[in-house]
Amino acid sequence: MSRPPLPPFDAPSARAKVRAAEDAWNSRMPAMVAAAYTADTLWRNRSTFLAGRTAVEAFLTRKWQAEQDYRLIKELWSFGGDRIAVRFAYEARRPDGQWFRAYGNENWAFAADGLMAVRHASINDLPIREDERLFHWPPGPRPEGHPGLSDLGL
Numbered sequence: 001m002s003r004p005p006l007p008p009f010d011a012p013s014a015r016a017k018v019r020a021a022e023d024a025w026n027s028r029m030p031a032m033v034a035a036a037y038t039a040d041t042l043w044r045n046r047s048t049f050l051a052g053r054t055a056v057e058a059f060l061t062r063k064w065q066a067e068q069d070y071r072l073i074k075e076l077w078s079f080g081g082d083r084i085a086v087r088f089a090y091e092a093r094r095p096d097g098q099w100f101r102a103y104g105n106e107n108w109a110f111a112a113d114g115l116m117a118v119r120h121a122s123i124n125d126l127p128i129r130e131d132e133r134l135f136h137w138p139p140g141p142r143p144e145g146h147p148g149l150s151d152l153g154l
Contacts, residue, residue, distance in 0.1 A: 003036055003114035007082035014079035017114075018086050022074040023141040030060035038115045045121045067092035071135035073142060075149045077105070084108045089154050091128070091135045099133060100125045103154070 005013035034057035043050040072090035104123035111117045
């Protein structure tokens with residue numbers, strides 16, 4: 001099984017990989033998202049350390065139960081060889097109704113088959129009011145033409 005585009009990445013293939021990841025995460029389907037990672041993937045997400053695709057799927061299941069109305073935008077920051085760095089922001093609502101925007105950076109390393117072997121994510125949350133939300137599209141992938149992070153000044 002392979003997950004194109006494959007490393008080594010050039011600018012178009014790195015952008016395609018980032019957009020594919022964004023679209024998958026916006027699906028909020030843990031099994032589908034986890035399938036993009038190697039069986040022995042290693043993750044750091046904030047202060048949570050995970051090993052293996054099964055742990056990733058369980059983590060994402062819990063995440064999207066707690067983060068309602070989730071909308072994510074990723075933007076390519078840098079790439080080289082089998083590595084990609086992205087910055088991202090997402091908006092979600094906690095079970096108590098509080099909206100927040102999370103800002104972060106991810107460093108990715110890929111196996112030769114295009115599956116992600118390592119993901120390190122640093123993330124900070126900012127509470128926002130509902131009228132401060134910037135990500136307004138139906139559940140699922142961000143529509144073509146919707147502003148990206150730089151366009152939104154984020």
